[in-house]
Amino acid sequence: MSMSDKLTAPKAKPDDEEIFVRRVRPELWQNPTPRGIYDFAIVGAGPAGLVAAESAARLGFRVALIERNRIGGNSLNLGSIPSKSIIATARTFAAKRKAEETGAPLPIEPTLNFGEVMARMRRVRTRVSEHHSVEKLGGLGIDIFFGAARFEGTDTLLIADTKLRFKKALIATGARPRSPNIPGLDDIGYLTSATIFGISALPRRLAVIGGGPLGCEMAQAFCRLGSHVTIVQNDPKFLPREERDAAEILSRSMARDGVVIRLNTTVVGARAAEGAKVLETVDNNVKSDVEVDEVLLSIGRVPNVEELNLEAAGISLDGDQGVKVDDFLCTTNPNVYAAGDVCMELKFTNAAEASGRIATQNALSRGQKCQSQLTIPWCTYCDPEIAHIGTHVWEARQQSIPIKSFTVMMHDVDRAITDGQNLGFVKIHVEEGTDKILGATIVASRASELVNEMSVIMSTGIGMNDLANIVHTYPAESGGIVLAALACVRNHMRPLSK
C-alpha cells in the first residue's frame, strides 16, 4: 500500500469492532468457576451495575458481575453514546444555516457519507468502551459471568448450570424498548433504539412513533442528515415530562428543520405497500396514511424482569414500574437491592449510576442513603437541548408550595446573541419570598452543561442571593443563570406588593 493510498483509505479501522467486542463481550470468553459465596452479586453490567461492581471491588468485596449481552448496557451499546455521536454529525450538517446567518456561507453544499457517520459512531463507542472494559473490570478483581441469570433461591443465582451464591445482590438488568400494540407493525418490521444504530443506509423516509426524548432526538437528527421524517405523537405535545414552553420551542425547532409533526395522532395500524411501509393514523377521527421506508418505534421502555425468576428469591414487582424497592433501593428480599432502569421512574444513565452507588453503599456498608434525596438533572439532546432539575412548577403548586420562576430568555444573554444561539431560556424556580432554589428548566444549545451548574448549586444549598455573587466568565451562556439570580435579588429589594 502506497502512502497516498493510506491517506485516502477509509477512516474506519477494520479492527475497531474487534477491539469493541474484546472489551464488551470477548468471543472466546470462559466464565470463571465461582469463588465461594460472593459478597455482592450484580445482575446486569449497564451503568448501574458497573458503578456498583467497581465501587464494591475497590472496597475489597468479592464481586460477581453477570451480563447476558454486552458490558455497558443500553447506554453504551444502544442509547446515549451512539445517539449523541449521530446527533453531533447532524449538528454539523445544520450548521450550514448558521454559516449563512453569520456571514460565512459554505462554498459548497455539504454531502453525507452515511457509512462514515455510522463508522464514526462505532469508533466513538469503541473508544468509550475502554472505560469499563472486561480487562479493566477483571483488573479490579471482579468475576465476570456472561449469560442469563435467574434466581434459584433467596441467596442463589443460576447462570446456565452454574450456581452462584451471594450475601447481597443487586438487580440492574435495565429496560428494553416497549413492544407496540399496533396491528400489522410486527409484520412490516420496525426499528427501535436497539436496532437503529445498526442500519447501514440512511432511510429516505422515516416515521418516528413516539415523541419522548429518544423519538425527538432521532427525528431531528435523521431529518438533518437528509431523511424525510414524520414524527407521530399520541399526546398534544412532545416530551410530556417537560413544561409546555420548552416542548413548544422544541416543536417549532423540529418543524423549522423540516420534520413533519403529527401531534395528537394515534397509529392504529400498519401495512406493506409496493416496497414501502404504511402507517395508518387517526387524528380526531381524521384518518390518514404515512408512507415511509423505515419506522422507528420509541414509545417508552419496560423493565427487564421476566427471566429473573424473582418469586424464587421473594422479590416483588411494582406494577409496570419494575422491581419493587423501598427508599433505600432494597427489594422485598432484604439481601437484594435494585438500581437503574429496572426499578427507577427516571430511566436515564445518570439516574442509574446514582442509584447504583446508593444501593451499593446501603447493601454493603449499612448505608442509609435514600433515592428520594437524589436530585437528578436530565436532558433531551435535541437542538436546542431541553434540561430540567428538581421540582416542576406544577408539582410545587399541587403541593401548595408558593413558587416563582425567574426567567431569562437566551435571546437576552450576550453570549447567546454573539453566537446566534438565542433560542431557549433559563428558568430558575424559587420558593416565593425566599431565595431557595427548588428547580430549574433550561432550554439552550448546551442546556446539558448549564443544568449541571444548577445541580452543583442545588446540592450545596446555595440560594439565589449567593449565586448572584458568584463570578462567572463573560460572556457565557451560563450568564443566563446569573441574570436570573440577579433578577431575584432585585425583586426582593422591592416591596412585595406594589
Place this chain on the structure above:
Amino acid sequence: MGDLTELSDDALVNRLQRGAFSYFLDYANPENGLVADTSRSGSPCSIAVVGFALSCYTIAVENGWLERAAAANLVLKTLQFFTQSPQDGGPDSTGYKGFYYHFLDMRTGARVWQCELSLIDTALLLAGILTAASYFNGDGDESEIRALADALYRRVDWRWAQNGTETVSQGWKPECGFLHYGWEGYNEATILYVLGLGSPTFPLTQKGYVSWGSTYQWENLSDTDVLYSGPLFTHLFSHAWIDFRGIRDAFMREKHSDYFKNTKAAIALHREYGERNPHDFKDYNRNFWGITAGDGPSDGALQLDGRDRRFFGYMSRGVPYGPDDGTIAPWAMLATLPFGADAALTGTRHLLTTYPQVCPNDRFASGFNPTLTAQPDGWLSEGWYGLDQGLLAMMIENYRTGLIWETFRKCSYVKVGLKRAGFEGEWL
C-alpha cells in the same frame, strides 16, 4: 373621511370604535343573528363572534348607532335561533348539551368543517347572551330576551363537559367524543370557568378551577412579575366582560396582585419585547407591538437579508417564548386602552402614521407583517375578523364608560361563578 391621525384622541377612538362595531351590521345575517367569522366570502359563523356581537349591540344603543328596539329585535332573533336550533349532537346539528359547535352555516346554522363542540366559544357566546339579558331590562321583546337567555344558560351541562375529570376538555366531536387536550397554563379560559361555576343547574365542580390554577406559571420576566400567558388576547378576552379591578381569587391573593394588574404587566412585557426585538423583525419597538392569535402570511420559509425566516398562517403567537414571525395584530394595541391609555394610543397613532393601510374603512385588519418584504408594503391580512372587531369595540367602551363591565356584573350568575371560583373583593 379625513386622516385618522389628525383626529383628537377622543374622536379617533370614537371613530375606530364605530368602525369596529359596524362589522356586525355588515356581516350578520339579520334573519337569525348569526355573524360571519371573517369578512371573507363564504365565511361561516363563529359562535364566539356572535357573543361579541350581542355584547356590542348594547354599545350601539348607548352611542346612538342603533335604535334600542332594533337592537333588541336583533338580539331576540339571535336568541330564538339558538333556542330552536337542533341540540341533538348529530354531525350536522347546531349543538349538544347546551353547547354549540364552533362554526355554523350562516344560513342554516348547521355545523361546518367537522368542527368541534367548543367550550370556550360557547362561553363567549353565553357571555354575550347574558350581557344582552342584563342590559335589555324592559318589556316586550326585552322581556323575552331575558327569558330565553336564562333558559339557554341553564340548559348548558357543564358537568358533562368535565367528562368525569376535574378540568374541562377543550371540546367534543360526535365522531370521536371529547378532545383529549385540556387547558394547561393561564389563558383566556377564566370566563369559561366563571360561567361554568355560576350555573344553577349543572355547575362545574369548584375543584376544577383549582386544578387549572395548579398549571399556572408565576414568572419574573424582564423584572416584571406576571402570571404568564404568551398571546396578548389571552390577557384580554375575559376582561372584555369582567371588571377584575378590586377582586381576586386565591392565586392572586397569594401573589398580592389581581388579573387587571396582571394584564398591565403582560402589556409591559409585550412593549419591552417589542423594544428588545430579539429576532430582529422590521419596525418592532416600544410603540409597535401586539403579538397574539391572528391571521398570518401563511406557512413557509424564506431567505430574507441573509436570514432564514419562517412564517406562519393563522396562529396563536406569543411573547416572549414565541412563536413570533414578525406579524402583529394591528387592533391589539388599542384594545388595551383600559389598562393604559398612553401606551395604547401612542402605539396606535404610530402604527396609523407609519402604515395607514392596516385600518381600511376604519377597521383594523387581523394581521400585519412589515418584515415580509416580498410585498412592497409588507404583508396585510385580507378583510376583517369578527373577534378582533368585537373585542376592540368592547374594550374601547369599557375604557370610555365601563358599560359592559357594569352590565355584566349585574348578572347574578356571574357573581355566583366568581365567588365559587374563590374571588373576593370590592364589587362582590
